[in-house]
Amino acid sequence: MADSKIVLQELTKEFKVKNGVLTAVDHVNLRVREGEFLCIVGPSGCGKTTLLRILAGLETATSGQMRIAQRNPDKPLNSMVFQDQSIFPWMSVRKNISFGLECRGVDRRTTRAVADRYIEMVGLTKFADAYPFQLSGGMKQRVSVARAFANDPEILLMDEPFAALDEQNKLLLQEELLRIWEGSNKTVVFITHSIDEALVLADRVIVMTAHPGTFKEEVEINLPRPRHIAELRQDPYFNELFAQVWEILKDEVAKAKEREGYSFHRRERSALDDESHMVM
Amino acid sequence: MVANQSTAVSEETVPREQPEWRRLRPSSDRLRSLLGLLSPLALLLLWEAGVHLGFVDYRFFPAPTSILMETWDMLLSGELVRDMGWSLSRIFVGFFGGGFLGLIVGLSMGLFRPVRLLLRPIVSAIYPIPKLALYPLILLVFGISETAMYFTIGLGTFFMVLINTQAGVLNLDKIYLDVAKNYGASRKDYYLKIALPGALPLIFTGIELGMGMALLLIVAAEMVGADAGIGQNIWTARDTFQIEKMFVSFFLIALLGYLFAELLAAIERRIVPWKRQEG
Ligand SMILES: Nc1ncnc2c1ncn2[C@@H]1O[C@H](COP(=O)(O)OP(=O)(O)O)[C@@H](O)[C@H]1O
Ligand SMILES: [Mg+2]
Numbered sequence: 383m384a385d386s387k388i389v390l391q392e393l394t395k396e397f398k399v400k401n402g403v404l405t406a407v408d409h410v411n412l413r414v415r416e417g418e419f420l421c422i423v424g425p426s427g428c429g430k431t432t433l434l435r436i437l438a439g440l441e442t443a444t445s446g447q448m449r450i451a452q453r454n455p456d457k458p459l460n461s462m463v464f465q466d467q468s469i470f471p472w473m474s475v476r477k478n479i480s481f482g483l484e485c486r487g488v489d490r491r492t493t494r495a496v497a498d499r500y501i502e503m504v505g506l507t508k509f510a511d512a513y514p515f516q517l518s519g520g521m522k523q524r525v526s527v528a529r530a531f532a533n534d535p536e537i538l539l540m541d542e543p544f545a546a547l548d549e550q551n552k553l554l555l556q557e558e559l560l561r562i563w564e565g566s567n568k569t570v571v572f573i574t575h576s577i578d579e580a581l582v583l584a585d586r587v588i589v590m591t592a593h594p595g596t597f598k599e600e601v602e603i604n605l606p607r608p609r610h611i612a613e614l615r616q617d618p619y620f621n622e623l624f625a626q627v628w629e630i631l632k633d634e635v636a637k638a639k640e641r642e643g644y645s646f647h648r649r650e651r652s653a654l655d656d657e658s659h660m661v662m
Numbered sequence: 663m664v665a666n667q668s669t670a671v672s673e674e675t676v677p678r679e680q681p682e683w684r685r686l687r688p689s690s691d692r693l694r695s696l697l698g699l700l701s702p703l704a705l706l707l708l709w710e711a712g713v714h715l716g717f718v719d720y721r722f723f724p725a726p727t728s729i730l731m732e733t734w735d736m737l738l739s740g741e742l743v744r745d746m747g748w749s750l751s752r753i754f755v756g757f758f759g760g761g762f763l764g765l766i767v768g769l770s771m772g773l774f775r776p777v778r779l780l781l782r783p784i785v786s787a788i789y790p791i792p793k794l795a796l797y798p799l800i801l802l803v804f805g806i807s808e809t810a811m812y813f814t815i816g817l818g819t820f821f822m823v824l825i826n827t828q829a830g831v832l833n834l835d836k837i838y839l840d841v842a843k844n845y846g847a848s849r850k851d852y853y854l855k856i857a858l859p860g861a862l863p864l865i866f867t868g869i870e871l872g873m874g875m876a877l878l879l880i881v882a883a884e885m886v887g888a889d890a891g892i893g894q895n896i897w898t899a900r901d902t903f904q905i906e907k908m909f910v911s912f913f914l915i916a917l918l919g920y921l922f923a924e925l926l927a928a929i930e931r932r933i934v935p936w937k938r939q940e941g
Contacts, residue, residue, distance in 0.1 A: 435840075458846060461844065462841075462844045466837055467837075470838065472860060473936075481841075481847075484851075486846055533845060
């Protein structure tokens with residue numbers, strides 16, 4: 383087995399909530415290889431974002447262990463592409479993409495050159511000096527992706543970066559992502575709730591259980607690279623993989639739905655009946 | 663050539679976003695300013711006609727033309743410039759002093775929790791008191807003086823800018839803090855690249871409100887505390903029943919308000935170009 387970049391052992395995250403604790407991530411074990419493109423799929427609310435935030439160091443685990451191997455201590459270890467709109471409205475496209483480099487004190491000329499290279503890669507050259515309010519949703523996500531790549535981290539953490547986009551934009555950005563990533567030798571942990579997206583991008587897909595989130599099963603995706611997404615979809619092997627992952631995920635989605643319904647039902651009832659909490 | 667064409671075509675067919683932001687520019691600036699001039703002009707015409715036809719009592723509402731003549735006289739006698747000078751100097755000292763301090767205190771309260779907890783009770787206690795209610799006390803402390811007027815105007819501006827600056831920092835989306843942490847921003851980077859620019863739109867709102875407050879306070883403050891100035895002029899005009907003079911002062915204040923608002927808007931467009939401008 384190749385070198386491990388990230389190792390998680392029995393990682394658990396609990397949030398203190400009004401009536402007790404909520405387990406968002408439940409005893410997760412994970413080994414991510416150096417340079418691997420890993421996708422994690424799971425129903426919404428299963429703890430995907432929480433897990434990624436722990437990997438990013440924005441949240442600390444309640445228990446368990448996390449080890450991340452750093453190759454070069456002078457470079458950033460990870461950069462995150464956030465699920466929500468996160469580019470700075472007061473910075474131009476170029477400034478946004480330069481943000482990580484500027485914070486690290488990289489000299490102006492290098493920063494500019496790197497930023498412009500990624501601006502070109504995501505097709506925003508004409509918009510280099512535009513402000514986010516002048517951009518469409520797809521363009522904003524491109525800026526977000528370019529900002530992460532320009533920072534040149536060893537690990538890219540991507541939290542459903544394309545979830546809010548329409549199909550065409552999603553396809554374009556997935557292809558752009560693959561093009562930029564292939565040959566960058568970066569490790570990627572990419573979160574999505576779309577099986578299709580996971581399959582076209584990943585070397586390996588991990589399926590998470592519904593809340594509380596833990597890892598259920600993993601599937602190796604042995605599709606050759608470089609990949610052409612539109613062609614992949616016609617590959618019978620791709621469809622086989624899709625069926626396989628869906629089979630694993632199906633029950634979890636149902637459980638997540640059930641839980642939503644359950645909590646809705648509970649809320650309704652407690653509004654009507656003050657003694658409902660005694661049933662718990 | 664052919665190959666060239668085909669790449670151009672394929673680029674066309676890729677559903678990439680159009681530069682739709684061009685559309686956001688105002689379609690016709692001239693038409694807009696023309697429309698804005700229409701209603702005040704119509705009002706002045708009606709007024710003038712009303713006075714001449716006897717519908718409007720000229721003793722209380724002298725005709726715009728006689729107000730204009732009075733303005734000319736006051737300009738020639740130097741009275742107008744002198745009064746403007748006095749009032750403007752008071753507004754500027756009070757407004758800039760109070761505004762600058764409000765900005766500093768507002769930023770500190772927004773950024774540092776201990777400062778916020780420490781100062782919040784005092785700020786929320788004093789903020790709602792009309793500053794004019796404090797004027798008699800201020801006059802006792804500073805005597806009838808320029809300082810008393812600076813202080814009153816400064817106080818009004820200070821709180822407007824403070825409250826809005828603090829809100830601007832506190833209302834910043836939490837996600838920007840996460841981005842800052844994840845991308846290795848230092849404290850200084852966070853203050854200068856995120857907190858300050860992010861708070862700018864509300865800081866400008868505070869400055870605009872502070873400006874309005876300063877104009878409001880100058881007239882009242884000059885009533886007691888001054889022997890020259892636009893506000894003072896209004897009271898003298900009342901005592902001597904020189905209603906034209908009074909109206910000249912009204913128009914001067916309105917003009918000042920308008921000029922300051924335009925100036926601020928121009929500065930804001932330069933400093934906050936990333937804000938979607940409303941037409
Ligand atoms: N800061 C927090 N405080 C309390 N509960 C949280 C917090 N963040 C997430 N949660 C809860 O943890 C669970 C997992 O959330 P999240 O990681 O956002 O899921 P996902 O990204 O898979 O949709 C959810 O039930 C959510 O309500
Ligand atoms: Mg999420």
